[in-house]
Amino acid sequence: MRISQLAAATEIPVATIKYYLREKLLHEGVLTSATQARYDDSHVRRLKLIRALIGTAGLSISATRQVLLGLENPPESGHDLLGIAHHAVTRTAPDDVDLSPAQRLLDRWGWGAETCDRDTQAALVDALHGLSDAGFDAPAALLDRYAAAMRDIAAADVESVPTDSAEAAMRHVVLGTLLMEPVLLAMRRLAQQSASFQRFGEAES
Amino acid sequence: MRISQLAAATEIPVATIKYYLREKLLHEGVLTSATQARYDDSHVRRLKLIRALIGTAGLSISATRQVLLGLENPPESGHDLLGIAHHAVTRTAPDDVDLSPAQRLLDRWGWGAETCDRDTQAALVDALHGLSDAGFDAPAALLDRYAAAMRDIAAADVESVPTDSAEAAMRHVVLGTLLMEPVLLAMRRLAQQSASFQRFGEAES
DNA sequence: TTGACTTGGATAGTCGCACTCGCCAATATT
DNA sequence: AATATTGGCGAGTGCGACTATCCAAGTCAA
Incomplete structure (x- = not known):
């Protein structure tokens, strides 16, 4: 799964996902080359968790x-x-x-x-x-x-x-x-x- | 009571009190001239209430x-x-x-x-x-x-x-x-x- | 193979909010 | 008269959470 698909699956903009990566909220994907990485279900689950903590719990x-x-x-x-x-x-x-x-x-x-x-x-x-x-x-x-x-x-x-x-x-x-x-x-x-x-x-x- | 005394009584900066006045959170004092107004206990109580609502209740x-x-x-x-x-x-x-x-x-x-x-x-x-x-x-x-x-x-x-x-x-x-x-x-x-x-x-x- | 598209990475910009500052003319105070 | 304070107002600040733009490197369909 690439980042655009991750964004589609979670309804979170790509730019925001990149931001969470920078902020170390989301673990990195597996780099397949210098400019390409793969993400999986664990990233989807993590993003949902992040949004719940930030949005619902207000952290x-x-x-x-x-x-x-x-x-x-x-x-x-x-x-x-x-x-x-x-x-x-x-x-x-x-x-x-x-x-x-x-x-x-x-x-x-x-x-x-x-x-x-x-x-x-x-x-x-x-x-x-x-x-x-x-x-x-x-x-x-x-x-x-x-x-x-x-x-x-x-x-x-x-x-x-x-x-x-x-x-x-x-x-x-x-x-x-x-x-x-x-x-x-x-x-x-x-x-x-x-x-x-x-x-x-x-x-x- | 003038604004500086109101500020001292509530420990809220004068600039912030002016801001609350602009935002209509605090009722105006009685103008004694074009550049002078008097405040009273009702303003002190109101300011404490405002701070409780904003600070404690997070409004x-x-x-x-x-x-x-x-x-x-x-x-x-x-x-x-x-x-x-x-x-x-x-x-x-x-x-x-x-x-x-x-x-x-x-x-x-x-x-x-x-x-x-x-x-x-x-x-x-x-x-x-x-x-x-x-x-x-x-x-x-x-x-x-x-x-x-x-x-x-x-x-x-x-x-x-x-x-x-x-x-x-x-x-x-x-x-x-x-x-x-x-x-x-x-x-x-x-x-x-x-x-x-x-x-x-x-x-x- | 080639040309359009996507990506990671980094930097910079935006937006909303709650103040906070600076200025000025008009008083007050001493 | 000299000094300090005030109301009013526009502009600036700092922060937090994004959002946008670039670019070189890589991918993919034709």
């Missing part, structure tokens, strides 16, 4: 590269799988952030603050900050309900990881974490619409 | 403008409040998308497909497409668990809407929807880390 080029690198070099520890996915979507926190608001919550929920990633905790603190800056005070009871729901989801996530192959586990964890986020957000919105209709909407329109 | 300038416009002109119907928030984070779908995958799910979950927004359904379809393009098949049982969790969350969202003032309800719905998303995602990641540690991590490091 940047460099975050995508990190994720793909991680997928190719699976870490030993099962627990580190998550790190690859989480690191891709979490900006690194400065040294001087105050994590205590997050840690109070983690303690209350029994999530073991010491086992949780610093940057992820900082992301929670940041997000809560955004809320209060906007003048929105989230009652503790509401956060507790959210936390309970998220614990269910995380339990489902972890339970559904296949144990047979490290390769499969890797893919599952990373993709399930990153690509499921938009699914979950869309679900929440639909559930809100459904609930809101039952509560407010029956009467009108 | 674009124009989406932020829509949201702020909506906050100032509350719709009659309680059910339309959500529309403002959801429209800001959901790109409009082309006419020819096939919503049936979403509708099958909505039916199964009893969420009343006909009461749900087209664009939001399309967002779900898109997100699911991303998953399968990446070669990740989400078992129906897993999606069902996610849906149950999201129904809990949406129920909490809807129940916590204050009923006393339309103004307050408006703020609550819009901000609770938009600014809570990053909170929920951070919670999920932390819950995953906690669950993953209990499942895989006990032994090592």
Whole structure:
């Protein structure tokens, strides 16, 4: 398969494929001469994955590269799988952030603050900050309900990881974490619409 | 308060405040002369809100403008409040998308497909497409668990809407929807880390 | 074999977005 | 009066993700 056919098969412009090659998101084809290379199914699959990560999950080029690198070099520890996915979507926190608001919550929920990633905790603190800056005070009871729901989801996530192959586990964890986020957000919105209709909407329109 | 003091109070550069004024995100101050205007607390609060929407919720300038416009002109119907928030984070779908995958799910979950927004359904379809393009098949049982969790969350969202003032309800719905998303995602990641540690991590490091 | 087409590789250009800068005449402040 | 600040506005910047153009080398149909 040559590059123009690869482009046709994936509906991605040739120029963009060349760009992904330059950026090392896509592995090179087999050179058959100085100006000719062959591509195969692995390139098609990889391109679909790249587009899902960039388009659906909203990752940047460099975050995508990190994720793909991680997928190719699976870490030993099962627990580190998550790190690859989480690191891709979490900006690194400065040294001087105050994590205590997050840690109070983690303690209350029994999530073991010491086992949780610093940057992820900082992301929670940041997000809560955004809320209060906007003048929105989230009652503790509401956060507790959210936390309970998220614990269910995380339990489902972890339970559904296949144990047979490290390769499969890797893919599952990373993709399930990153690509499921938009699914979950869309679900929440639909559930809100459904609930809101039952509560407010029956009467009108 | 003049613009430089407003800038100092919010830690936003004067040039940026001027930009927000141009973009109609921030209402004008009271002109005291041709080259002088006064600002007050309402401007400080508004700027914090703007930064939360742009920074924390990740909205674009124009989406932020829509949201702020909506906050100032509350719709009659309680059910339309959500529309403002959801429209800001959901790109409009082309006419020819096939919503049936979403509708099958909505039916199964009893969420009343006909009461749900087209664009939001399309967002779900898109997100699911991303998953399968990446070669990740989400078992129906897993999606069902996610849906149950999201129904809990949406129920909490809807129940916590204050009923006393339309103004307050408006703020609550819009901000609770938009600014809570990053909170929920951070919670999920932390819950995953906690669950993953209990499942895989006990032994090592 | 020959002439039109394609390719890999590299460089440069585009586009949208969110700012950021510079300037100026008209005030304010001291 | 001297100095600093402001509103308003046009232009510039930096970044990220492409997109376009070239060219020499190679391929393919006739």
